Amino acid sequence: MAHPMCERIALSAGTLLVALAVTGSAGPAPAQDQPGRIVAVADIHGSLSGLTQILRAAGIVDGANAWIGGNARLVQTGDFLDRGADVRQVMDLLMRLESEARRGGGSVEVLFGNHEGMNLLHDFRDVAPGAYVAFADRRSDERRRRAFDAHAALARRAGERLEQEAWMAAHPPGYVEYVEALAPQGRYGRWIRSRKVAVQIDGTLFMHAGLPPDTTQSLEEINRTVEREIRTWDGIVDALVRQRSITRTFRVQEIVNAAQVEIGRIALAQRAGEPLGDHVTPVLLEGLQHMERIDTWALISPGGPLWYRGLATLPADAGPDVEALLRRFGAQRAFLGHTPQLPGRVNTRFEGRVILGDTGMLSDFYKGGRPAAVELQGDQVTAIYTSGREPLTAENTGTR
Numbered sequence: 556m557a558h559p560m561c562e563r564i565a566l567s568a569g570t571l572l573v574a575l576a577v578t579g580s581a582g583p584a585p586a587q588d589q590p591g592r593i594v595a596v597a598d599i600h601g602s603l604s605g606l607t608q609i610l611r612a613a614g615i616v617d618g619a620n621a622w623i624g625g626n627a628r629l630v631q632t633g634d635f636l637d638r639g640a641d642v643r644q645v646m647d648l649l650m651r652l653e654s655e656a657r658r659g660g661g662s663v664e665v666l667f668g669n670h671e672g673m674n675l676l677h678d679f680r681d682v683a684p685g686a687y688v689a690f691a692d693r694r695s696d697e698r699r700r701r702a703f704d705a706h707a708a709l710a711r712r713a714g715e716r717l718e719q720e721a722w723m724a725a726h727p728p729g730y731v732e733y734v735e736a737l738a739p740q741g742r743y744g745r746w747i748r749s750r751k752v753a754v755q756i757d758g759t760l761f762m763h764a765g766l767p768p769d770t771t772q773s774l775e776e777i778n779r780t781v782e783r784e785i786r787t788w789d790g791i792v793d794a795l796v797r798q799r800s801i802t803r804t805f806r807v808q809e810i811v812n813a814a815q816v817e818i819g820r821i822a823l824a825q826r827a828g829e830p831l832g833d834h835v836t837p838v839l840l841e842g843l844q845h846m847e848r849i850d851t852w853a854l855i856s857p858g859g860p861l862w863y864r865g866l867a868t869l870p871a872d873a874g875p876d877v878e879a880l881l882r883r884f885g886a887q888r889a890f891l892g893h894t895p896q897l898p899g900r901v902n903t904r905f906e907g908r909v910i911l912g913d914t915g916m917l918s919d920f921y922k923g924g925r926p927a928a929v930e931l932q933g934d935q936v937t938a939i940y941t942s943g944r945e946p947l948t949a950e951n952t953g954t955r
Contacts, residue, residue, distance in 0.1 A: 597912035609940075612940070633670070664754055675737065677807045735803070752778050792810060798832065896911050897922070
């Protein structure tokens with residue numbers, strides 16, 4: 556992710572605010588049966604070629620992209636979505652490798668990044684046109700027409716007119732199928748929602764962005780918090796669809812606007828002593844109350860675990876605070892993505908306690924970027940590039 560979330564959207568009849576993120580090949584290293592070998596890969600952003608190149612260089616997959624990593628553990632720290640065109644193929648590969656690794660005695664742990672959060676919130680601003688195309692089929696035009704008709708009917712009910720040409724341009728072929736695939740019951744949506752935000756393996760903390768040094772939550776609490784926020788959002792969307800206030804193809808701002816109208820309607824009905832409607836359940840009311848604090852949600856907060864950049868930008872004299880943070884988790888080091896290290900080179904900070912692994916794998920988007928991975932085995936930490944391997948120290952990365 557190259558830029559922070561910066562928009563704030565008024566949400567309720569005066570009280571709800573939303574802060575929305577709208578933030579030459581080397582031969583593979585020996586992989587089979589090496590005890591304790593972890594290979595970490597940061598932001599992919601739809602770069603299938605970059606991902607397969609680096610997994611081959613790391614000895615995780617063969618030329619046919621089949622698992623050959625033995626009992627190695629592959630960790631990918633999120634942001635596999637957005638920017639690049641091959642997000643569907645990337646997800647298919649990661650999902651397949653999860654199964655193949657288990658059968659081979661290894662494991663694959665794919666984590667949840669801020670771009671996964673954006674997509675589940677229907678913030679599609681960074682979806683590449685080619686990513687939609689991968690979901691299109693011969694019935695896409697028909698689905699788009701039906702989706703437009705449903706949206707236009709809601710607009711007419713609100714006294715507005717929807718321009719078909721502009722709507723179609725904003726919802727290209729494959730858009731409807733993409734939204735369905737990432738929905739709670741969609742194949743990819745179920746998988747993404749099952750991802751964790753943070754894990755700790757053999758003394759290394761893995762996550763997308765990082766945590767402020769004054770964090771007091773446990774990793775379990777951090778993971779549960781994001782899971783709860785996603786469930787809250789999904790529940791609100793479901794209720795608004797049942798109320799026929801939105802369709803499932805609405806984008807985030809349209810959903811936010813509909814939630815604002817619903818909050819106002821409920822408030823008026825309560826004051827008048829009128830029925831709230833069968834769709835207004837205690838769960839929905841709780842969700843709307845939770846949405847009043849949405850600017851503090853871990854999913855979108857600049858200081859949250861999906862967006863925080865401090866471990867990449869804090870001054871060097873913050874080292875004791877970072878060490879204390881890791882000590883609270885019982886970790887020796889942290890591996891993070893999120894903040895591109897350009898030109899593409901893995902960097903370390905705070906005497907190697909923080910490893911920054913986002914090297915701008917999608918080089919068409921990140922000038923100077925290239926695929927990279929980090930291998931952790933015992934006390935040995937090695938950067939892997941398609942051109943070779945390099946032991947990682949504070950000295951050879953040029954950072955502290």
